[in-house]
Amino acid sequence: MIVDSSSLLLKEIAEKTSQAGRKLGGLSTSDRNQAIEAIAVALENASAEIIKANELDCELAEKEGISIPLYNRLKLGKTKLEATIKGVRDVINLPDPVGHISIHRELDEGLVLKRVSCPLGVLGIIFEARPEALIQITTLAIKSGNGVILKGGKEAINSCQTLVKVIREALENTKVNPDAVQLLTTREEIRQLLDLEEYIDLIIPRGSNEFVRFIQNNTNIPVLGHADGICHLYIDKKADLETATAITVDAKTQYPAACNAIETLLIHESIASEFLPKIADALTSHQVRLKGDQLTQKYLNIEAATEEDWKTEYSDLVLSIKIVDSLEAAISHINTYGSEHTDAIVTEDKNSAELFMNQVDAAGVYHNCSTRFADGFRYGFGAEVGISTQKMPPRGPVGLEGLVTYKYQVTGNGHIAATYSGENAKPFTHRNI
Structure with missing residues (x-):
């Protein structure tokens, strides 16, 4: 041999x-x-x-x-x-x-x-x-x-x-x-x-x-460990748009190679016409290449996002954008395509935030802050x-x-299990010390 x-x-x-x-x-x-x-x-x-x-x-x-x-x-x-x-x-x-x-x-x-x-x-x-x-x-x-x-x-x-x-x-x-x-x-x-x-x-x-x-x-x-870091940010209809812009830029560009950087941006349809031009300018000024679904392309002249994009961890200055018609649709998209890493919502509606954080299936769910906080050092663990x-x-x-x-450490004084079984079994005290 x-x-x-x-x-x-x-x-x-x-x-x-x-x-x-x-x-x-x-x-x-x-x-x-x-x-x-x-x-x-x-x-x-x-x-x-x-x-x-x-x-x-x-x-x-x-x-x-x-x-x-x-x-x-x-x-x-x-x-x-x-x-x-x-x-x-x-x-x-x-x-x-x-x-x-x-x-x-x-x-x-x-x-x-x-x-x-x-x-x-x-x-x-x-x-x-x-x-x-x-x-x-x-x-x-x-x-x-x-x-x-x-x-x-x-x-x-x-x-x-x-x-x-x-x-x-x-x-x-x-x-x-x-x-x-x-x-x-x-x-x-x-x-x-x-x-x-x-x-x-x-x-x-x-x-x-x-x-x-x-x-x-x-x-x-x-x-x-984790295989994928497909993180999402959802901008709710009741989001403060200045806050949403700052969080989006940070979550995508602060360190795009990180596993906690966002790969998909979801936007409620009621604010799309106002928010999309603003966020597109902010992101492109940081050299982010944008992709969008058909609704997004009505507002922005960007390349099309395909089904594969929703499943992709770019780890780079690339971001896919999708317009959704409800909070429930955003949650459904995240639970379908997300990697259960970190997902966030921007909203001033506490009820919507609570629903999002309860129903999104991820290790980290955030409200009004960047996904980039998903880190052992930032959590106070010293490192991870x-x-x-x-x-x-x-x-x-x-x-x-x-x-x-x-x-489990058990210390006795000659105790045997037979004492606690059978017709004349002695009862356990089970008293917390």
Whole structure:
């Protein structure tokens, strides 16, 4: 039998990460926070080196014809790096998610039950571009007591190698074993990683919808993530049009490559004639290419939006517009074509807002604000490991709470189950402590 040596090597890496992760989970809050601060300091000191490595990645990616949305995700300039380091320090100030007792109950005298939060174990993080995701997730992994195996896209290889080198060197002077943070560098290792359910407890993919679907369809390991970010903004008949304009422009143009940027704008027919020229001018001044349904084309000279456009995540300065005749029609369109990520309504009618927020099926539903707030850092999570659109929790931007599970601890004094069964069974007290 031929044995794949690279597969054996990856198993060894995964086993080392698992062992280091178990020790990490047993460290005190102070020890883990000190390690995170050491990472923040190291990143600051190595900022020039990190940015230089990222510039090399960007230069090579441009030569290979990288798409604009992917290039925007790849680029890690000074401002983005500084914001990411701030997010690292914000994690230090978050409550420790490990060791939280959510149930403390006396089953009977001397027999006590606790439900205690604990680390998952080892996280497998697979991402396209987005080098800042490596920093965010590594920090959250350490805070939550988990080991982490990282696999970045080939377009970000220099950035990732530099970042992991800086992080591992920083950990050498802390109580966290650097083996808790590992980096994979080849595409072949992705398939091998997806088969390591013996060692990997959760896979978190971050990238295009095709990429995330591939991960979801090719592993037995639980996957946390979302495949699509088809977000909507509905401008109601009772919307303040100045507010609507500002929110629309922000939700589309502030960072169009983000998964929480809007891809479809829905407008109530009663305000279409007044609002469409205004919003078209505002959007085109930001170089947004507009598409519209037949009704919209009566007001604007733009290309036609097809059925496929309602299903498309552009991740670029492209926006489809549709006129609807009611709030109910807007909700129906969103629930038909949306990806259950983030959708918003602009209206001064509280009843309409409440109906929208109750009936739209999404992880995030917003009233009179931009969808761009769907973000772990902006939610006060310090950072996020990703955004989940699944129905079971965690849902939406996922921070530390998505990286822990729990165990039941029962302590007795020679208690046996037979005492509580049969004709003379002793009753349980079930008294919360």
